[in-house]
Amino acid sequence: MKLSRQTTSDTSVDGRSRAYAWGRVHYFIIEHAPMAELVAIDELLEKAGWSNDGCPNYEKDDEFGNAGYSCGYWIDIDSVGSFKADYKRLKGEISAHIASKAAEVEIRVLDSMSDKECKDVASVACTVRRDLRTQSESLHSLRTIVTVDHYNPYVITSRPLSISARTLIHDCLKTGTINDVCSRLSSLILHSEAAIARCKEAPTTLRNTLSYRFLLVTTMSPDAPLLMQLTKRLCE
Incomplete structure (x- = not known):
């Protein structure tokens, strides 16, 4: 499993703040892992409070069992250290989560x-x-x-x-x-x-x-002895 980062310095600012164009926000994906592990790390990171773009490619599979890649994560440069620390910690919880x-x-x-x-x-x-x-x-x-x-x-x-x-x-x-x-x-x-x-x-x-429920009802009946015998036969 590998955490890959792509700076957004060279990307267009269409619909985004200028911080994206100046490299203040970086784009991370997780790759080189089986599908189950990619799904798990996305779930664990989301549970830890990291939002993603919801666009994974889990299905791509090869003969070595490597799937495609996880959801993408837009992380401000000031939060990159925290994100990497959480990723490293949660990677150790993948097996238990799966x-x-x-x-x-x-x-x-x-x-x-x-x-x-x-x-x-x-x-x-x-x-x-x-x-x-x-x-x-x-x-x-x-x-x-x-x-x-x-x-x-x-x-x-x-x-x-x-x-x-x-x-x-x-x-x-x-x-x-x-x-x-x-x-x-x-x-x-x-x-x-x-x-x-x-x-x-x-x-x-x-x-x-x-049988227990039947007994609760029948103990109040005048025919309780007979009903008790019927209940006993049911349980035999």
Whole structure:
């Protein structure tokens, strides 16, 4: 990741103050980083109070995993030192920021899936991680897989893989190096397994909740003993 500065001394003053033409304001972009890292640093800088032009080019990707560039930042020369200090500090928070956001998205999406869908996600993630570690697949080739295809491109299965499931896998591939991607895939596998466990617990939890509410209503009834027996059978 590299912070690049371009002075505005030679630019036109169209619609801008003369300070721009005199080099008082400098234009920064961040480049030479994977897409996920560029998105993260823009979010972190914005949260820190630095406004940007809202014109990134995240999508440009090459075989080395380098995306295009971040949003642009117009910084007054007196604030350049503060901006660089914040950039340097926030660069160290990128990995944690990406992991935190990814975990939130993964848990939310997986909780909306069925038990079988979660198992498919875990299976695909395991396959991709294995192929990357054994170098039987390149990261670049996996990143360029057409994501509108609804079917599982990694393992043989009669069940189609949903678009949301494909997106979870593909988002892991945008993370950075192969080690970064494998780490994200491992995290996705753990979240999938946790979602599967929650799916199994859900019927019991729902049944117990309904039984409790039923008891609250029926204890005031003259037929309470009979209703208690019916409730007991429901929970068996």
